[in-house]
Structure formats: structure tokens, C-alpha cells
Amino acid sequence: MIPILLLHGALASKTQFDSLIDMLPESAKADAINFSGHGGKLPAITGYTFQTFANDILEYADAHKLDKLNLFGYSMGGYAALYFAKLYPERVNRIFTFNVKFNWDVESTQKEIAMLNAENMLLKVPGFANNLMMQHGLNMWKQVVQQTGDMMQQLAATIMLADADFKLIKCPVLLSVGDSDQTASLEQTLSVYKKLPDASLWVLPDTGHAFEEVDKTALCHQLTRFFRD
Secondary structure: OOOEEEEOOOOOOHHHHHHHHHHOOHHHOOEEEOOOOOOOOOOOOOOOOHHHHHHHHHHHHHHOOOOOEEEEEEOHHHHHHHHHHHHOHHHEEEEEEEOOOOOOOHHHHHHHHHOOOHHHHHHHOHHHHHHHHHHHOOOOHHHHHHHHHHHHHHHHHOOOOOHHHHHOOOOOEEEEEEOOOOOOOHHHHHHHHHHOOOEEEEEEOOOOOOHHHOOHHHHHHHHHHHOOO
16 A cells, blocks of 8 residues: 655644554554654745645655655645645645645735734633644744744745646545635635546535544544545
């Protein structure tokens, strides 16, 4: 079986998938990476860009001597998986995404960026801020917050995945989204689903954006089923 590489969301690290990896069968050969600048991994000079994240995926594949990867990406990680397929289609077998925001219009992007204020996090959501410190380090977590905002600003200014790009992604893609997700809406996901040549769609009931909300048993089943070929 071709290994499954799990790609984390914004502000997170590969530890986001610890419990999921434990649930998957050993035959899935599941693993996860930290994107540059996350989870203690040094940031790239270029900052947080999807080119950098694609390089992270490629480095993993080359280091493990893997011609192809199965990719599962949550939120930012799902966007990175599709962008990687745009750049290196020959290195991808299948892609499974969950709760990816595709529409980075100026208005919705500014709302996302407005929440990325480290000092406000310390005051209003100290538990969340403490979690970021634990994941990225006491001296790095504020940089993670700042550079994530910069990355989102870039997404609003530059179309990284255009309609034409989706049409050229030939590998099988399973797009999944929670029916209560206010960040990555069903409408956005359905729009991309219609553009991909070989796509399927999975809508999770009573599920919002946070990865913690997903039914891990159901997700594990879908991962195993989709990547078994």
C-alpha cells in the first residue's frame, strides 16, 4: 500500500494527528510532517508559502524514497496537498481533504486575519494560546500566528489554485466538509468538486471546522477505504 502522509492545518503541527494515526491499521503506513515553521521545525527564509509547504512534502517523499504519496490534508494541509498535486502530479496517487477553505476573498480573509492576534489570544483564549506554546515553543508561537496571517493575506492577493489548475489535477480526490463549517463551506467545496476530473464528496453531519469535532472512527474508515488501492 502506498503510504499516507497527513498534513496539518494552520496554527497546528503534526501532533494534531496522533490519535488518528493510532487508529489506522499499520498497513496504511500513515505518517505526518510538520510544515516549515511549525512544531519546532525551522521556518523557511521565504516565510509561510504554499511553495514552501510543497517543498516540505517533496522532501519527505525524496527522503523516504517514495515515488508517489497518498495525501490527507486538513484545512491548510488540504490546500497544500492540492497545490502539491498542481506542481508535482506524478508524485501523487490520491488526495483526501477535510474542511478546506477555497474562497479567499478579501472580506472573509480579513475576518480570519483579525483573529490572529497573539496578545488578544493570551487575554481572551489563554488555553488556546498555551496550546500553541506547547506545540511550537515559547519563543516561536507568536511568529507562527503572525506568519499565518501573512500567508492568508497572500492567498487573498494571489490565486494559488485557479479553476484551470483544479481541472488539471487528474488523480482521484475525495473532498470532505462538515455541514456546519462556517470557514470551509459546503458551497465552496461543491464548487471545487465540480471542477476536479476525478472527485468524490463526503459531507460530515453535525460537524464544524475544528479537527477535534470530526468523528475519528468515521474518518478512519473513510481513509482506509479511499486509500486501500
